[in-house]
Ligand code: FES
């Protein structure tokens with residue numbers, strides 16, 4: 001039987017992507033199987049664990065629930081785009097390591113994606129705002145306290161930088 005494909009054009013981790021996808025192909029499978037971007041993890045596959053979280057136009061989205069063709073014209077960022085090899089770790093990734101915010105690490109890419117989106121819209125989030133941002137990300141190991149400390153640490157660093165900038169002006 002002939003399989004129909006749809007032309008997909010989008011921006012993936014800063015680069016244009018043009019790809020022929022089946023209408024039944026999920027974004028998760030396109031990323032992991034076709035493009036070998038395996039930093040995006042597979043967990044529940046029904047939108048409950050957040051292991052597959054990516055940014056679509058800057059918003060955290062479960063890649064297991066989004067069909068690849070729905071990304072037409074959109075900008076997608078995966079964990080590989082958050083910390084390309086030449087750039088080193090993103091500040092929230094460094095803080096998660098320093099604050100013991102991971103153990104097995106399986107949930108971590110999805111956590112980083114959700115927290116990056118949070119910090120971009122709210123550089124100094126409250127504890128409640130951080131908990132809300134992580135409500136779609138399940139971790140079976142850490143108990144979340146290290147993640148909350150990591151966000152507090154990055155927020156403090158940001159406010160120190162802006163305080164210093166204000167003093168210098
Ligand atoms: S694998 Fe997508 S939310 Fe769990």
Ligand code: FES
Nearest residue numbers: 103105139140141
């Ligand atoms: S660190 Fe193991 S599931 Fe979160």
